[in-house]
Amino acid sequence: MLPAPFDYHAPETTEETLALLDQLGDEGKVLAGGQSLIPMLKLRFASPGHLIDINRVQGLDFLDERDATLRIGPLFRHKAAERSSLLASRYPVMAEAARQVADPIIRNRGTIGGSLAHADPAGDWGSVMLAMDAEFVLRSKGGSRNVKARDFFSGPFGTTLQPNELLAEIHIPATRGRSGGAYMKLERKVGDFATVGVAVHLQMDDGKVRSAGIGLTAVGPQNIKAEKAEAALRGQALDDATIKEAAALAAAAADPTSDQRGSVEYKRNVVRVFTERGLKRARDRAREGARG
Numbered sequence: 001m002l003p004a005p006f007d008y009h010a011p012e013t014t015e016e017t018l019a020l021l022d023q024l025g026d027e028g029k030v031l032a033g034g035q036s037l038i039p040m041l042k043l044r045f046a047s048p049g050h051l052i053d054i055n056r057v058q059g060l061d062f063l064d065e066r067d068a069t070l071r072i073g074p075l076f077r078h079k080a081a082e083r084s085s086l087l088a089s090r091y092p093v094m095a096e097a098a099r100q101v102a103d104p105i106i107r108n109r110g111t112i113g114g115s116l117a118h119a120d121p122a123g124d125w126g127s128v129m130l131a132m133d134a135e136f137v138l139r140s141k142g143g144s145r146n147v148k149a150r151d152f153f154s155g156p157f158g159t160t161l162q163p164n165e166l167l168a169e170i171h172i173p174a175t176r177g178r179s180g181g182a183y184m185k186l187e188r189k190v191g192d193f194a195t196v197g198v199a200v201h202l203q204m205d206d207g208k209v210r211s212a213g214i215g216l217t218a219v220g221p222q223n224i225k226a227e228k229a230e231a232a233l234r235g236q237a238l239d240d241a242t243i244k245e246a247a248a249l250a251a252a253a254a255d256p257t258s259d260q261r262g263s264v265e266y267k268r269n270v271v272r273v274f275t276e277r278g279l280k281r282a283r284d285r286a287r288e289g290a291r292g
């Protein structure tokens with residue numbers, strides 16, 4: 001199908017983008033990588049009157065680490081995450097998720113910011129951001145506000161992002177000391193959305209967990225932060241019993257539906273197994289010396 005007619009805008013600065021968003025309100029949609037928006041337009045699930053293409057705005061594709069924060073710009077693409085040596089060495093959960101998002105063609109264009117704004121409960125980045133306790137900077141013409149990932153998602157394809165706001169930056173606490181992470185994904189074939197995904201991020205101190213993050217993909221109406229499992233790990237040595245307990249709590253936090261990919265029980269069990277494996281992998285990586 002062809003999209004409904006729309007006007008196309010290609011601003012060259014962030015200020016111009018924010019002015020357009022302000023002026024167009026509900027009728028304006030940001031176009032980043034287009035890997036979710038264009039299919040939505042073609043299927044006529046969305047028919048905004050105006051597209052605001054941000055690809056000509058310079059300097060939005062950044063990834064940098066300063067002042068104890070990893071900062072990611074709205075045009076930082078999945079492919080760039082996959083290729084980043086910084087992410088590979090210090091943020092393994094991100095590097096591992098990046099190479100499992102969709103297929104290489106989609107990864108070439110799609111952005112992390114676009115994926116988060118789209119808020120597909122089967123999207124991989126939402127869980128990663130929940131595990132890493134990310135915060136999003138939402139800018140509008142009138143100002144800017146910061147929203148924690150855990151307060152950002154509001155249901156299937158729903159967020160607290162307002163029509164006049166741009167997801168302008170993603171902030172992630174920089175890893176310190178020994179840290180490790182993992183992203184485990186079950187898909188029916190390469191390039192598929194997750195049947196189940198689990199993101200794990202650990203910060204260790206003297207062999208004990210200083211902080212733990214666990215995000216779940218495709219097992220609820222939105223990406224889920226498994227907070228009880230995280231709390232059960234805090235301050236603990238990662239022995240097998242502790243890992244098993246956290247995995248059971250993560251499985252209990254999942255709220256999957258039964259469909260052609262599997263039953264509720266099956267998906268919950270995959271969450272349990274993946275959390276266990278993810279925690280062990282993250283622990284081993286922290287021991288191997290993913291150091292800040």
Ligand SMILES: Cc1cc2nc3c(=O)[nH]c(=O)nc-3n(C[C@H](O)[C@H](O)[C@H](O)COP(=O)(O)OP(=O)(O)OC[C@H]3O[C@@H](n4cnc5c(N)ncnc54)[C@H](O)[C@@H]3O)c2cc1C
Nearest residue numbers: 030032033034035036037102110111114115117123124167
């Ligand atoms: C066949 C296929 C398979 C896929 N498989 C996976 C997968 O396995 N895992 C996965 O996670 N994803 C998958 N995706 C989705 C993919 O990751 C998209 O790239 C991503 O969801 C959207 O990013 P984008 O930059 O292309 O955003 P766009 O398509 O340009 O935009 C998506 C939405 O976000 C809004 N938006 C974009 N950027 C901003 C911003 N900075 N501020 C405010 N709003 C913004 C747009 O207005 C739109 O509503 C798949 C997509 C396809 C088509």
